Amino acid sequence: MDAVSETRQKLIDGAVETIRTHGISGVSARTIATTAGVNQALVFYHFGSVHDLLSEACMVHTQATVTAYQPRLDKVTTLQELLATGRELHAGQAEIGNVKVLAQLLAGSQNDPELAKATGAALALWTTAVEQVLVRVMAGSPVKDLLDIGGLARAVSAGFVGLELFEGVDPQGARQALDTLDQLAVLVEVVDDLGPVARRAFRAKVKRVADR
Amino acid sequence: MDAVSETRQKLIDGAVETIRTHGISGVSARTIATTAGVNQALVFYHFGSVHDLLSEACMVHTQATVTAYQPRLDKVTTLQELLATGRELHAGQAEIGNVKVLAQLLAGSQNDPELAKATGAALALWTTAVEQVLVRVMAGSPVKDLLDIGGLARAVSAGFVGLELFEGVDPQGARQALDTLDQLAVLVEVVDDLGPVARRAFRAKVKRVADR
């Protein structure tokens, strides 16, 4: 039935769960194997090393989560809704905290080029999804031509990772930050809704300041 | 001369250096002691545990970096300059990457309440400094009353941490994101510069959307 070994799957799930509960610094072949309920040495048999298991788990889990959230993202029509979907993803029990896992892997990738390759690819799945939403949401906006949407998507993704980590040390502050971003999203919408006169003045100002 | 033991200082410096070069998952009493050039057991004599050393090092290093950057922050008059100072801080060799160190400690804090207390306090030093700048920069802005500056300061700090981690796996993408934030800062300035008519229309729109 299953093309992929059952033990392999157990180890991948165990790796994700271990990162969630123990963080990147608590990850080892032993802790993962204990969580997965298999012998520790199987990590090396099936994946060659802990790094390689983490890389694989990172991709599989992120792929699954992005796919699961795609329908919701497809329905997003405003920046506020995008933010709300992000908060949902952040708090959601369903896909068990992919952002949390990614944040830990990202931290671990800073001094590990091998892992960096995998987390970079996983993060790209998110930024691509976010970019698609932004292109759609900002299609009719005058702001569209003034901002690099790809760069904005990357900033949004990075911001969510940062907020995830922030929340771990200051939950109240993180909520406060997210609420403020909500206000900011409203502001952008408002700029979109300016009348034609103000809009023209707006564009002119942008050109002037940008050429500074 | 020195009120604080020389070995203590060596260990604190060694801890910071080890986090920078090996990341949070490469930190141990042994690696720190090797970097510091002292016996491994001295970590436990002087600080009781590795966690406690990290907590202390986190506070000392962040305090020193914030103090070193305060004069530069005091000179900031626009959002773009704030962003530029952030980029400088990020790349700067001088205070040897406090953001990088904080990002790693933040990741390690997610599953360690003790460490979370210290990194939370350290991060608060940054958010307070950023908030002061924002209050000053936005003093004359119509946007001021529509945004929670404290929340914005937290979002900015979290964003920088996120971008630091992002850079480790995708340096080009991180630069792209920062460039886009620069464009966004211009946009906000532009809104500030709107004439009185557009400004009034703007406020009205904000109220309408916000009450949604």
Added chain:
DNA sequence: GTCTATACTGGGATAGAC
């Protein structure tokens, strides 16, 4: 092909030397 027993290295912590 899958897994266990086992070897070896590095990590946290302390008892006790100086």
Added chain:
DNA sequence: GTCTATCCCAGTATAGAC
């Protein structure tokens, strides 16, 4: 008060059993 020698456990990895 300061530091070293030493203990024991957790970590990676492999040789070889099934």
